[in-house]
Structures are given as structure tokens and as C-alpha cells.
Amino acid sequence: MKIRIHLREMNDxxxxxxxxxxxxxxxxxxxxxxxxxxxxxxxxxxxxxxNRHGVLHGQTNHKALxxxxxxKQTQKPESLLKCGDSVVNSSNFIDEEEATSWFQxxxxxxxxxxxxxxxxxxxxxxxxxxxxxxxxxxxxCTKKSCFHPHDNxxxxxxxxxxxxxxxxxxSNHRKPRKADLVSENRKFCEEASSSEAVVGMAxxxxxxxILSSVCGSNQAQNEAEVTHALSSVKGAxxxxxxxxxxxxxxxxxxxxxxxxxxxxxxSSTKHGLKRKxxxxxxxxxxxxxxxxxxxxxxxxxxxxxxxxxxxxxxIHNLSERRRRDKINEKMRALQELIxxxxxxxxxxxxxxxxxxxxxxxxxLQIMWMGNGVAPMLFPSIQQYVSCMGNAMNHxxxxxxxxxxxxPKVSSDIQSTTLGTSISNQPHVCPPQGPNSINFATQMHxxxxxxxxxxxxxxxxxxxxxxxxxxxTYGPQTMQQNQMVAAVDKQQHTNNKxxx
Amino acid sequence: xxxxxxxxxxxxHRRFTMSSRRSRSRHSASSRITDEQMxxxxxxxxxxxxxxxxxTNDRPVTNANAAKVLQEICSYxxxxxxxxxxxxxxxxxxxxxxxxNSAQAAIIRSLLM
Numbered sequence: 001m002k003i004r005i006h007l008r009e010m011n012d013x014x015x016x017x018x019x020x021x022x023x024x025x026x027x028x029x030x031x032x033x034x035x036x037x038x039x040x041x042x043x044x045x046x047x048x049x050x051n052r053h054g055v056l057h058g059q060t061n062h063k064a065l066x067x068x069x070x071x072k073q074t075q076k077p078e079s080l081l082k083c084g085d086s087v088v089n090s091s092n093f094i095d096e097e098e099a100t101s102w103f104q105x106x107x108x109x110x111x112x113x114x115x116x117x118x119x120x121x122x123x124x125x126x127x128x129x130x131x132x133x134x135x136x137x138x139x140x141c142t143k144k145s146c147f148h149p150h151d152n153x154x155x156x157x158x159x160x161x162x163x164x165x166x167x168x169x170x171s172n173h174r175k176p177r178k179a180d181l182v183s184e185n186r187k188f189c190e191e192a193s194s195s196e197a198v199v200g201m202a203x204x205x206x207x208x209x210i211l212s213s214v215c216g217s218n219q220a221q222n223e224a225e226v227t228h229a230l231s232s233v234k235g236a237x238x239x240x241x242x243x244x245x246x247x248x249x250x251x252x253x254x255x256x257x258x259x260x261x262x263x264x265x266x267s268s269t270k271h272g273l274k275r276k277x278x279x280x281x282x283x284x285x286x287x288x289x290x291x292x293x294x295x296x297x298x299x300x301x302x303x304x305x306x307x308x309x310x311x312x313x314x315i316h317n318l319s320e321r322r323r324r325d326k327i328n329e330k331m332r333a334l335q336e337l338i339x340x341x342x343x344x345x346x347x348x349x350x351x352x353x354x355x356x357x358x359x360x361x362x363x364l365q366i367m368w369m370g371n372g373v374a375p376m377l378f379p380s381i382q383q384y385v386s387c388m389g390n391a392m393n394h395x396x397x398x399x400x401x402x403x404x405x406x407p408k409v410s411s412d413i414q415s416t417t418l419g420t421s422i423s424n425q426p427h428v429c430p431p432q433g434p435n436s437i438n439f440a441t442q443m444h445x446x447x448x449x450x451x452x453x454x455x456x457x458x459x460x461x462x463x464x465x466x467x468x469x470x471x472t473y474g475p476q477t478m479q480q481n482q483m484v485a486a487v488d489k490q491q492h493t494n495n496k497x498x499x
Numbered sequence: 500x501x502x503x504x505x506x507x508x509x510x511x512h513r514r515f516t517m518s519s520r521r522s523r524s525r526h527s528a529s530s531r532i533t534d535e536q537m538x539x540x541x542x543x544x545x546x547x548x549x550x551x552x553x554x555t556n557d558r559p560v561t562n563a564n565a566a567k568v569l570q571e572i573c574s575y576x577x578x579x580x581x582x583x584x585x586x587x588x589x590x591x592x593x594x595x596x597x598x599x600n601s602a603q604a605a606i607i608r609s610l611l612m
Contacts, residue, residue: 323562330569337576347532350540353572357547360579367586370610371593 534562541565544572587611 335341335349338356343349538560545553545560545568552571560568594607 320562323566326566327562327569330566330573333573334569334576337573337580345532346537347540350537350544354540354543354547357544357572357576357579360576360583361547364579364582364586367583367590367610370606371586371589 538562538565541568544568548572548575 331346331349334353335343338349338353341349341352343352541564542560548568548571552575558564590607590611594604594611597604597607
């Protein structure tokens with residue numbers, strides 16, 4: 001992809017970002033005013049801007065953090081958190097270890113001079129996911145949200161972390177050994193604590209979360225290390241950072257907990273430490289989970305064989321959770337598409353979705369008929385024949401004027417009252433009069449669910465008397481007139497005026 | 500039958516499910532739905548999809564499938580919306596060309612409104 005090429009061309013530069021409005025939700029791209037921009041990064045900018053809109057649109061409820069975080073430093077953990085979430089949610093696209101190492105580097109390379117390496121290394125994992133995700137709209141948003149940390153990571157001018165871990169060439173070996181990770185973590189956390197940067201603390205905490213959520217218990221040691229550093233760092237921080245941490249923890253605690261079962265007991269006690277300041281609701285439920293986890297962890301530590309099993313169960317749980325999250329995401333998207341859907345539970349929402357979809361299909365069919373038939377109301381004989389042919393095509397769905405036109409609608413039609421009239425159609429049509437009568441009949445025979453009738457308006461229609469008078473009096477048309485009258489009465493009783 | 504709230508884990512891992520249900524029960528006061536129920540509903544939705552979008556119908560809807568099916572449903576609904584807009588446009592154009600009092604105009608107006 002083009003993006004990869006461009007990113008590889010990057011050198012030491014920071015893109016020209018500008019600060020986001022405070023009132024925006026945190027997904028907005030955090031940017032600085034520093035002008036160190038350069039060419040190829042504009043593409044990234046574009047992507048990110050597009051991503052922001054996509055993210056804002058598609059995931060409005062997805063673990064929103066409050067917009068109180070003004071400083072660039074605090075935006076970093078948010079985006080990392082978001083990245084953590086998106087990575088957790090999209091493990092199908094990103095290899096877990098890749099994601100781990102990616103995050104590792106994203107945090108370590110928070111220094112400006114290391115941007116080049118970062119960008120150089122980052123896209124490989126990123127682009128893969130982006131490629132795969134291109135086909136699906138909402139997923140693109142999720143994937144591209146991973147771009148976020150780059151901005152923040154690049155743009156922490158105040159971070160006085162100094163020259164922390166050496167940059168491991170991501171491009172050379174994408175799956176560094178865990179020892180490297182641990183050492184880099186430690187170095188990073190130490191420097192963070194020494195510099196008292198909020199970024200550092202939050203980063204290490206989010207790093208720990210991300211690590212724990214993505215890596216699973218194989219990285220238990222790393223987690224323990226990080227949590228050590230984390231707890232030491234935590235002690236020195238002010239309330240703002242604590243609130244940041246709260247939000248981070250509140251959002252990532254669950255995935256973190258589930259994957260830390262392989263870790264030692266120390267990790268679980270660190271979890272207890274971090275529970276300070278958390279709101280009671282979350283902590284209560286999650287402390288129970290922590291206890292479960294620590295119990296599991298103990299068992300796992302004592303019996304390696306069962307530890308392996310519990311680890312695989314953990315991974316299974318993780319993937320299950322990720323799948324659930326994806327499904328919930330899609331459900332929310334579906335809910336947005338359905339008009340006036342105020343249902344909060346899945347079942348009724350899906351029911352409504354089914355009904356809505358059916359009515360949409362019906363509506364479309366009627367409109368197609370109207371489109372083809374209406375201009376032919378008073379045609380010549382020749383036009384009768386041709387437009388009857390058209391109408392028949394629409395009814396039977398054999399010819400699809402629009403590629404989107406659902407062939408399946410024909411099967412649905414069988415289930416509606418329309419089915420009977422359509423099946424009669426082929427037999428009675430040729431000797432009949434104008435199509436208008438058939439059309440009117442079909443329209444009256446449609447039974448659209450009441451709640452949607454206001455959208456479509458068909459059942460409310462009173463067929464103008466002229467149309468009735470047009471019909472030539474064959475036996476079929478007489479029957480149909482009677483049918484129309486009967487249906488009309490029925491429609492009146494059925495449909496309350498929802499105009 | 501084990502029931503789970505909107506965002507809880509699958510029934511086999513009861514340990515985690517119970518705690519997660521406890522922690523999340525506050526979030527969703529609405530009725531619980533089983534996995535089978537949901538998969539059934541999603542299968543129904545799948546049957547509504549047109550042939551072109553029905554990549555494999557023989558596989559039953561599972562957790563892994565569900566997201567895909569829901570995705571397809573969403574994009575299908577969006578395309579239907581576009582089609583409705585398109586047709587409405589055409590119908591309104593038609594309306595402009597007909598006599599205002601004719602039956603044809605009445606029909607078209609009813610379609611649009």
C-alpha cells in the first residue's frame with residue numbers, strides 16, 4: 001500500500017498537528033501546534049482525520065473517556081487505551097505478539113528523535129490490519145484508530161523522559177524477545193518515575209494493561225515487573241493522574257484481569273493497590289474477579305500442567321470477549337440504522353430489525369412498481385403490453401433493474417397477502433385492463449407493519465375514484481374491485497391514522 | 500439455560516460469567532437473552548439478506564459468524580436506504596411531469612409521502 005511507502009520515507013519530523021477542542025470527545029485527534037511537518041505525513045494526517053470522523057460516527061458509546069484531559073500528556077494514555085481496546089477488539093487482524101511489540105515501541109519511542117524508527121516499524125503491523133479491514137467500513141475505523149498513539153507518542157514535547165530504551169529496529173525483528181520488552185519496560189518506568197511525568201506513569205500503567213490484555217499469561221513476568229514499576233510510580237502522582245488512571249483502569253481492567261491469571265500473586269495485590277480511587281461500582285465487581293484471578297493464578301503457579309490449561313482457557317476467554325465486543329459494536333450500529341428504536345435489550349432490537357428490514361424490502365418493491373407503472377397510467381395499447389411486462393418483471397424479480405434489488409423479496413412476497421395477487425397475476429393479466437388497477441390492488445394488499453406505515457404512507461392512500469372508473473369491466477377486474485373495496489375497509493380499521 | 504446480559508461471557512465459563520454478570524447487571528436492567536436466542540434471531544436476519552450477500556448459508560450462526568452477519572445486515576440496510584432515496588427522487592421527478600390532478604399524480608404522491 002501507498003501508506004507503507006510514504007511512511008518509510010519519513011525522517012525525523014513531527015507532523016503539524018493542532019490541539020483538539022476540549023469539548024470534543026477524546027477520539028478527536030490530539031495535535032500540537034509545532035510546525036515540524038513534512039510531506040508524507042500528510043497522508044497519515046488525512047487518514048487520521050478520516051478515522052476520527054469514522055470513529056466518532058461509529059463508536060459513539062464505545063468507552064468514552066471524559067474530555068477533561070487537556071494536556072497532550074494525558075491524551076497519550078487515552079489514545080493508548082483506545083488502541084488497547086481496538087487491538088483487543090481486533091485481534092483477528094493483528095497478530096497478538098505484533099501488537100504487543102508495536103505498543104511496546106509506541107511507548108518507548110516517545111522521543112522525537114525516535115519517531116523515524118517508530119514510523120518505520122509501526123506501519124508493518126498497522127498496514128496489515130488496515131489492508132484486511134479495508135473491506136469493512138466500521139472495522140476501518142477501529143483499525144485506523146490505532147493510528148492515534150502515533151500522534152500522542154510523537155508529540156509529547158514536555159515529556160522529559162530523556163533517552164530511554166534503545167530503539168530496537170522493529171522492521172528487523174518484529175517479535176522481540178520478552179527480555180527486551182521487560183528491560184525496556186523497566187527502563188521506561190524508571191525514567192517515568194524519576195521525571196514525574198504524567199505521561200510516563202499513565203503510559204506504564206496503560207502499557208501494563210495493554211500488555212496484560214494482549215499477551216496473556218505468557219508475559220506474566222513482564223507484568224509483574226511492570227506492576228512493580230507502576231506501583232512505585234503511582235505513589236508519586238497527583239490526583240489528575242489518578243483520575244486518568246481510574247479511567248484507564250475502569251476501561252481496561254476487565255481484559256487486564258482476565259489475562260493476568262498466569263501472573264504471580266504480586267500482580268493481584270497490585271491490582272488491589274490500583275483500586276484506590278476507583279468508583280465503587282466497578283471495583284466491587286472487578287475485585288471479585290481479581291480474587292478469582294488470584295485464586296486461579298495460585299493454582300496455575302503451583303501446577304504447571306493445569307496452568308497451561310487455564311492459560312488456554314484464558315486465551316479462549318479473551319477471544320470470546322473480543323467476539324462479544326465486536327458483536328455488541330455491530331448491534332449498536334444496527335440500532336442506529338433502525339429508526340425510532342429505543343429498545344435496550346438485544347432480542348427486541350433484533351426483532352425490530354427483522355421487521356424493519358422486511359418492511360424496507362416491501363417498500364422498495366412498491367416503489368419500483370410505482371416507478372415503472374405510474375407513468376403508464378393512461379398509455380396506448382402497445383404501452384400496456386410493454387409496461388405490463390415491466391411490472392411482471394418487478395413482481396417476479398427475474399430481472400433486477402438495480403443490482404441491490406433483493407431476489408429474496410420474492411420469497412417474502414409469498415408470505416404476504418401480495419403473494420396471492422401476484423400469483424394470480426400471470427393468469428389474469430393479459431386480458432385485463434390498465435395496469436393501474438393491478439397496481440392499486442397490489443398497493444392495497446400490502447400489509448406493512450403499523451409502526452412503519454407512517455414512513456411509507458401507502459396504506460393511508462385513498463385510491464382516487466378516477467382510477468377505479470378506468471377499469472374495463474371484465475370479470476377479473478370486477479372481482480378485484482370488490483377485493484379492493486374489502487381490503488380498503490380492512491385497511492381503515494387496521495391502520496390508525498399515523499400521519 | 501444460562502442467560503447472560505448484554506455484554507457477558509458465554510455460558511461455559513460460569514465462574515467468570517457470574518462475576519461479570521454481577522458487575523454488569525447494573526449496566527443493563529433490561530431482559531436477558533440467551534446465546535441461542537440471539538443466534539436464532541441473527542439467522543433470521545441472515546435469511547432476509549439477498550443471495551449476493553449470503554456467502555455461506557449452510558453454516559449455523561455462531562459467535563464468530565454473528566458479527567459478520569450483523570455487518571452485512573447493516574450495509575444491506577444502508578444500501579436499501581440509498582435505493583429508497585434514489586427511487587424517491589425518480590418518483591418526484593415523475594410527479595413534476597404529470598398533471599397535478601391526475602390519478603397518476605395521486606399515486607406517486609402517496610408513494611412519496
